[in-house]
Amino acid sequence: MKIFVYNYRKDDEEAFFDLFSNQYDVTLGISEKTPTVKTAMLAKGYDCVSVITSKIDAPILEAFKEAGVKFISTRTIGYDHIDLEKAKELGIKVGNATYSPSSVADYAIMLILMSLRKIKLIMNRAAYQNFKLDGVRGRELPKLTVGVIGTGKIGSCVIEHLSGFGCKILAYDLYESEKIKEKASYVSFNQLISESDIITLHAPSTNENHHLINEKTIKMMKNQVVIVNTARGSLIDTNALIEAIEQGKIGAAALDVIENETHIYYKDYNEKIINNRELLLLKSYPNVILTPHTAFYTDQAVSDMVENSIRSCLLFLEGKENPWEVA
Structure with a gap:
């Protein structure tokens, strides 16, 4: 064959x-x-x-x-x-x-921890031998609520692995799993985004899920919410995300995927111009982690x-x- x-x-x-x-x-x-x-x-x-x-x-x-x-x-x-x-x-x-769902699941949890502990800012400072503590105090995961949107194989694996951290876990999916209910509480979408300190996305890219995170839904979130996306860039309205970061509504974002990443990720753009202004803007923020669609790798x-x-x-x-x- x-x-x-x-x-x-x-x-x-x-x-x-x-x-x-x-x-x-x-x-x-x-x-x-x-x-x-x-x-x-x-x-x-x-x-x-x-x-x-x-x-x-x-x-x-x-x-x-x-x-x-x-x-x-x-x-x-x-x-x-x-x-x-x-x-x-x-x-x-x-x-x-x-x-293997662990590939993306563990990467998402890594991004959650990096965001909570402000690792990007710490490492950027350390590169220039600035080891001061001001501005880098983090938060502890066991004290927080994590909302998992999408409880398929990867979302379920995230919940399984997160359960060892002692945090409260909320879940949202159109199709609920009895096994998930042992370690997380299914709630409505609106309740999840309004009560979660951290929101991690594990939903597929569909017409219904396009810009699931948008100006309206961001307004419903907690102040200083952390958003992690290792699923698909189209789940987030990038312009709404940028505005909320600049206004201080979103405390941190960690994005392994982003809108319009096709033809950019997996290529060497050193000394070239990248035609994605939103990507470059997000890359400049000290509280935003961008990785080039490598969670699976x-x-x-x-x-x-x-x-x-x-x-x-x-x-x-x-x-x-x-x-x-x-x-």
Whole structure:
């Protein structure tokens, strides 16, 4: 069986692709290039392709259709970078790939702790041998309430790991889990955002969730609230966030994702101009931590992404039930 792999990251994926292609007896076509209308023809002769977060829009899908591609597997949990409606119209199936939830969950908790203890400010000062204590007094997590929006695999893992810190945990999800109720209290969305000292986002990117955090909802939050986003940039209205930070309403923000990050993250922009003013503005604030969509990036997660993408393609090719198929 044959699968064509785009966005191949040799330094961190080579060993896993070698391992799992042998284990599952799969022949791989490999390219470090991003899928485009032009590069889509590299997949000619392959029924399945594996991609990452590159935008797969209608013209690219049409090019894939012309090349004979029948299934697209993204090596990510999120799949909002793929035009699902166009894929359905063309008869191309789409799947995602799950990976170790601890990767993102532990990263989110790390960002919570870094924000509470003002680590960015401490480290920036220390770099210039300024070791004064003024302005860097932090807060202790056991004394605070954490609101977890989204209790899927990652949100559930956050709650599981947070429960050892002794903090009060509130949760919100359209679909409540009985297991979660053992360690967190489900409340309404409005109650969560109004009572939480820290809000961590673990919801998918959907039309309903677009700008879930906005001017109106921020006004309902506690003063000096901490907001952490390791999910999707579209969940937060960036301009509303900036305004609330500048007004002192938001005490700290830690963002592994941000709106309009595509074509910026995972590239070297040293000595280049970045076309994202909001990103650059947030980067300048002492109480905002920005990381380039790396919460997932662990050895176990990368292994899972590669293996499950291959498995998803094989299930499609074999006509079997596919737990990763999303459209």
